Amino acid sequence: MHSKKAWIILFTLCMCAVFLYGCEATTRYRVLSFFFDGVPKPEAEKAAEGQKAADKGIAVRKAKTSYGHGPYEAKMCEACHLRGTNALVAPIQELCFRCHEFRMDKKFVHGPLISGDCRVCHDPHGSRYQFLLVSEAKTFCFYCHDEKDIAKNQAHKGSDMNCTSCHNAHMSDKKYLLK
Secondary structure (H helix, E strand, O other): OHHHHHHHHHHHHHHHHHHHHHOOHHHHHHHHHHHOOOOOOOHHHHHHHHHHHHHOOOOOOOOOOOEEOHHHHOOOHHHOEOOOOOOEOOOHHHHHHHOOOOOOOOOEEOHHHHHOOHHHOEOOOEEOOHHHEOOOHHHHHHHOOOHHHHHHOHHHOOOOOOHHHOEOOOEEOOHHHEO
């Protein structure tokens, strides 16, 4: 009976080896990820996911960025992450405020800022857009705000400026975060 179990284990290991080395990357990924968590996706699948995200209008962080977050660029990962992990040193709602000071002393505060989710607007590592924005400033606000509704406002008729020309992205004493 004992040798039958050993044979089954050996057969299973051989089959796994065939899957791991005899199949294309996508198949190997599927097999390994069935048994193990955290298996890195094949490059082709990563590229396909990136293209799908870009097709949906979601800003995809490029390998080469123009603007880098200071601690990330300085390889000071432990400013935000626990050593050797991807875990954060503080809850995400508090993390950015450890270094970036915002006095919430204005009458109106933008929702993502007050909730502490700066990542709605900013990439914490780097971006090809100024201020580490997740997309181009001209279309940036339309990820959350309906462009059709905004266009109905008389003040926006014929305007092709960036929203931040008139609106403060973080907070203001004026309604609609006007400057």
